[in-house]
Amino acid sequence: AQKITQTQPGMFVQEKEAVTLDCTYDTSDQSYGLFWYKQPSSGEMIFLIYQGSYDEQNATEGRYSLNFQKARKSANLVISASQLGDSAMYFCAMREGTKGRRALTFGSGTRLQVQP
Amino acid sequence: DAGVTQSPTHLIKTRGQQVTLRCSPKSGHDTVSWYQQALGQGPQFIFQYYEEEERQRGNFPDRFSGHQFPNYSSELNVNALLLGDSALYLCASSLERGGSTDTQYFGPGTRLTVL
Numbered sequence: 001a002q003k004i005t006q007t008q009p010g011m012f013v014q015e016k017e018a019v020t021l022d023c024t025y026d027t028s029d030q031s032y033g034l035f036w037y038k039q040p041s042s043g044e045m046i047f048l049i050y051q052g053s054y055d056e057q058n059a060t061e062g063r064y065s066l067n068f069q070k071a072r073k074s075a076n077l078v079i080s081a082s083q084l085g086d087s088a089m090y091f092c093a094m095r096e097g098t099k100g101r102r103a104l105t106f107g108s109g110t111r112l113q114v115q116p
Numbered sequence: 117d118a119g120v121t122q123s124p125t126h127l128i129k130t131r132g133q134q135v136t137l138r139c140s141p142k143s144g145h146d147t148v149s150w151y152q153q154a155l156g157q158g159p160q161f162i163f164q165y166y167e168e169e170e171r172q173r174g175n176f177p178d179r180f181s182g183h184q185f186p187n188y189s190s191e192l193n194v195n196a197l198l199l200g201d202s203a204l205y206l207c208a209s210s211l212e213r214g215g216s217t218d219t220q221y222f223g224p225g226t227r228l229t230v231l
Contacts (some may be wrong), residue, residue, distance in 0.1 A: 004158075033218075035219070035220075037222070042224065043204055043225045043227070044222060044223065044224040044225065045159070045206060045207075045208075045222035046222075047219055047220075047222075050219055061195060063219050091159075093158075095218070101171055102172070103149065103150075103161035103174060104151075104161060104208075104220060105161070105162060106157075106158030106160070107158055108157060108159075109158055110157050112167050116126060
Protein backbone atom coordinates (compact mmCIF):
# COMPACT_ATOMS: atom_id res chain seq x y z
CA ALA A 1 0.00 0.00 0.00
CA GLN A 2 1.13 3.52 -0.74
CA LYS A 3 2.27 5.30 2.38
CA ILE A 4 1.77 8.76 0.88
CA THR A 5 -0.88 9.39 -1.76
CA GLN A 6 -1.18 12.57 -3.75
CA THR A 7 -4.12 12.15 -6.09
CA GLN A 8 -3.74 15.38 -8.06
CA PRO A 9 -1.02 15.06 -10.72
CA GLY A 10 -1.62 18.66 -11.77
CA MET A 11 -3.50 21.71 -10.53
CA PHE A 12 -4.21 25.15 -11.95
CA VAL A 13 -4.97 28.23 -9.88
CA GLN A 14 -5.45 31.89 -10.69
CA GLU A 15 -2.99 34.35 -9.24
CA LYS A 16 -4.11 35.71 -5.83
CA GLU A 17 -6.51 32.82 -5.25
CA ALA A 18 -6.12 30.05 -2.66
CA VAL A 19 -5.43 26.44 -3.59
CA THR A 20 -5.49 23.16 -1.68
CA LEU A 21 -3.14 20.29 -2.52
CA ASP A 22 -4.29 16.93 -1.21
CA CYS A 23 -2.23 14.38 0.70
CA THR A 24 -3.31 11.22 2.49
CA TYR A 25 -1.00 8.95 4.40
CA ASP A 26 -0.90 5.47 5.86
CA THR A 27 0.98 4.50 9.01
CA SER A 28 0.49 2.38 12.10
CA ASP A 29 2.89 4.52 14.15
CA GLN A 30 1.44 6.85 16.76
CA SER A 31 4.34 9.27 16.40
CA TYR A 32 5.07 10.61 12.96
CA GLY A 33 5.76 13.84 11.13
CA LEU A 34 4.31 15.20 7.93
CA PHE A 35 6.18 17.58 5.65
CA TRP A 36 5.53 19.54 2.50
CA TYR A 37 8.29 20.44 0.09
CA LYS A 38 8.31 22.59 -3.03
CA GLN A 39 10.48 21.63 -5.98
CA PRO A 40 10.93 24.29 -8.69
CA SER A 41 12.27 23.33 -12.08
CA SER A 42 15.81 23.89 -10.76
CA GLY A 43 15.44 20.67 -8.76
CA GLU A 44 16.11 21.77 -5.20
CA MET A 45 13.58 20.59 -2.61
CA ILE A 46 12.49 23.53 -0.48
CA PHE A 47 10.98 22.84 2.94
CA LEU A 48 7.64 24.56 3.43
CA ILE A 49 5.85 23.31 6.53
CA TYR A 50 5.80 20.58 9.17
CA GLN A 51 3.01 18.95 11.21
CA GLY A 52 3.67 16.54 14.06
CA SER A 53 1.19 13.80 14.81
CA TYR A 54 0.70 15.09 18.35
CA ASP A 55 0.30 18.74 17.34
CA GLU A 56 -3.21 19.84 18.22
CA GLN A 57 -3.22 22.90 16.04
CA ASN A 58 -2.77 23.05 12.29
CA ALA A 59 0.67 24.30 11.28
CA THR A 60 1.01 27.64 9.51
CA GLU A 61 4.00 29.29 7.85
CA GLY A 62 3.23 32.57 6.16
CA ARG A 63 0.97 31.85 3.17
CA TYR A 64 1.18 28.10 3.79
CA SER A 65 -1.07 26.20 6.16
CA LEU A 66 -1.55 22.51 6.71
CA ASN A 67 -5.08 21.15 7.13
CA PHE A 68 -4.37 18.17 9.38
CA GLN A 69 -7.21 15.69 9.85
CA LYS A 70 -5.74 12.86 11.87
CA ALA A 71 -8.76 10.57 11.86
CA ARG A 72 -8.95 10.77 8.08
CA LYS A 73 -5.16 10.53 7.76
CA SER A 74 -4.99 13.59 5.57
CA ALA A 75 -2.54 16.48 5.56
CA ASN A 76 -3.58 18.90 2.86
CA LEU A 77 -1.46 21.94 2.02
CA VAL A 78 -3.30 25.23 1.59
CA ILE A 79 -1.55 28.07 -0.23
CA SER A 80 -3.28 31.41 0.15
CA ALA A 81 -2.96 34.33 -2.26
CA SER A 82 -1.12 32.33 -4.95
CA GLN A 83 1.80 33.98 -6.70
CA LEU A 84 3.36 33.21 -10.07
CA GLY A 85 6.47 32.04 -8.23
CA ASP A 86 4.43 29.30 -6.56
CA SER A 87 4.39 27.35 -9.83
CA ALA A 88 6.34 24.17 -9.05
CA MET A 89 6.04 20.53 -8.01
CA TYR A 90 4.80 20.01 -4.46
CA PHE A 91 5.60 16.87 -2.49
CA CYS A 92 4.04 15.57 0.67
CA ALA A 93 6.33 13.43 2.83
CA MET A 94 6.11 11.46 6.06
CA ARG A 95 8.64 10.50 8.67
CA GLU A 96 7.51 7.59 10.83
CA GLY A 97 8.74 7.07 14.37
CA THR A 98 10.78 9.53 16.33
CA LYS A 99 13.95 11.54 15.78
CA GLY A 100 15.68 12.46 12.57
CA ARG A 101 17.09 9.04 11.92
CA ARG A 102 13.97 8.03 10.08
CA ALA A 103 13.76 8.28 6.34
CA LEU A 104 11.26 10.49 4.58
CA THR A 105 8.71 8.73 2.38
CA PHE A 106 7.46 10.95 -0.43
CA GLY A 107 4.33 10.99 -2.52
CA SER A 108 4.36 11.27 -6.29
CA GLY A 109 3.82 15.01 -6.22
CA THR A 110 1.40 17.59 -7.59
CA ARG A 111 2.40 20.05 -10.28
CA LEU A 112 0.89 23.45 -9.51
CA GLN A 113 0.61 26.07 -12.21
CA VAL A 114 -0.37 29.59 -11.23
CA GLN A 115 -1.98 31.55 -14.03
CA PRO A 116 -1.91 35.35 -14.28
CA ASP B 117 24.31 30.56 6.93
CA ALA B 118 25.55 28.07 4.33
CA GLY B 119 22.93 25.68 3.04
CA VAL B 120 23.43 22.14 1.77
CA THR B 121 25.85 21.98 -1.14
CA GLN B 122 26.37 19.16 -3.63
CA SER B 123 28.91 18.48 -6.33
CA PRO B 124 29.04 18.03 -9.20
CA THR B 125 25.88 19.61 -10.59
CA HIS B 126 25.72 17.33 -13.60
CA LEU B 127 27.51 14.12 -14.49
CA ILE B 128 27.50 11.86 -17.53
CA LYS B 129 28.79 8.31 -17.22
CA THR B 130 28.60 5.11 -19.25
CA ARG B 131 27.22 1.76 -18.15
CA GLY B 132 29.55 -0.20 -15.88
CA GLN B 133 31.44 2.83 -14.64
CA GLN B 134 31.61 4.03 -11.06
CA VAL B 135 30.60 7.47 -9.75
CA THR B 136 31.11 9.46 -6.55
CA LEU B 137 28.78 12.27 -5.53
CA ARG B 138 29.59 14.69 -2.71
CA CYS B 139 27.54 16.58 -0.17
CA SER B 140 28.30 19.18 2.49
CA PRO B 141 25.55 19.58 5.10
CA LYS B 142 23.98 22.79 6.27
CA SER B 143 26.07 24.54 8.87
CA GLY B 144 25.51 22.96 12.29
CA HIS B 145 23.91 19.77 10.96
CA ASP B 146 25.35 16.34 11.71
CA THR B 147 23.12 13.90 9.81
CA VAL B 148 23.11 13.32 6.06
CA SER B 149 20.54 11.43 4.01
CA TRP B 150 20.67 10.56 0.32
CA TYR B 151 17.70 10.23 -2.01
CA GLN B 152 17.28 9.18 -5.63
CA GLN B 153 14.64 10.94 -7.71
CA ALA B 154 13.81 9.42 -11.07
CA LEU B 155 12.15 11.63 -13.66
CA GLY B 156 8.52 12.30 -12.82
CA GLN B 157 8.63 10.59 -9.42
CA GLY B 158 9.07 11.52 -5.80
CA PRO B 159 12.46 11.04 -4.13
CA GLN B 160 13.29 7.59 -2.76
CA PHE B 161 15.44 7.13 0.33
CA ILE B 162 18.83 5.49 -0.22
CA PHE B 163 20.51 5.72 3.19
CA GLN B 164 21.28 7.97 6.13
CA TYR B 165 24.59 8.64 7.89
CA TYR B 166 25.16 9.80 11.43
CA GLU B 167 28.42 9.73 13.40
CA GLU B 168 30.17 8.33 10.33
CA GLU B 169 27.97 5.24 10.25
CA GLU B 170 25.12 4.15 8.02
CA ARG B 171 22.17 3.81 10.38
CA GLN B 172 19.26 3.33 8.02
CA ARG B 173 19.08 2.06 4.48
CA GLY B 174 16.35 1.99 1.88
CA ASN B 175 15.67 -0.67 -0.73
CA PHE B 176 18.79 -0.14 -2.82
CA PRO B 177 21.39 -2.73 -3.87
CA ASP B 178 24.89 -2.93 -2.46
CA ARG B 179 26.18 -1.14 -5.55
CA PHE B 180 25.12 1.98 -3.65
CA SER B 181 27.47 2.79 -0.81
CA GLY B 182 28.36 5.85 1.16
CA HIS B 183 30.61 7.46 3.64
CA GLN B 184 30.45 10.26 6.16
CA PHE B 185 33.55 12.16 7.19
CA PRO B 186 34.41 13.67 10.59
CA ASN B 187 33.34 17.11 9.32
CA TYR B 188 29.88 15.59 8.57
CA SER B 189 30.24 15.82 4.81
CA SER B 190 29.27 12.73 2.86
CA GLU B 191 29.85 10.83 -0.34
CA LEU B 192 27.56 8.56 -2.31
CA ASN B 193 29.26 5.93 -4.46
CA VAL B 194 27.54 3.91 -7.14
CA ASN B 195 29.38 1.01 -8.78
CA ALA B 196 28.64 -0.83 -12.02
CA LEU B 197 26.29 1.87 -13.26
CA LEU B 198 23.08 0.85 -15.01
CA LEU B 199 20.92 2.90 -17.33
CA GLY B 200 18.26 2.89 -14.60
CA ASP B 201 20.60 4.75 -12.25
CA SER B 202 20.02 7.91 -14.28
CA ALA B 203 18.30 10.27 -11.86
CA LEU B 204 18.59 13.36 -9.70
CA TYR B 205 20.48 12.51 -6.53
CA LEU B 206 19.50 14.66 -3.59
CA CYS B 207 21.38 15.08 -0.35
CA ALA B 208 19.57 16.27 2.76
CA SER B 209 20.97 17.27 6.13
CA SER B 210 19.40 17.49 9.56
CA LEU B 211 20.35 17.83 13.19
CA GLU B 212 20.09 14.72 15.32
CA ARG B 213 19.05 16.73 18.33
CA GLY B 214 17.06 19.28 16.41
CA GLY B 215 13.88 18.93 18.38
CA SER B 216 10.62 17.38 17.33
CA THR B 217 10.78 18.40 13.71
CA ASP B 218 14.28 17.20 12.75
CA THR B 219 13.55 18.76 9.41
CA GLN B 220 15.67 17.60 6.51
CA TYR B 221 17.00 20.38 4.31
CA PHE B 222 17.93 19.49 0.76
CA GLY B 223 20.72 20.50 -1.55
CA PRO B 224 20.32 21.39 -5.24
CA GLY B 225 21.02 17.82 -6.34
CA THR B 226 23.36 16.11 -8.78
CA ARG B 227 21.84 15.04 -12.07
CA LEU B 228 23.42 11.78 -13.20
CA THR B 229 22.98 10.53 -16.74
CA VAL B 230 24.12 7.01 -17.59
CA LEU B 231 24.58 6.27 -21.30
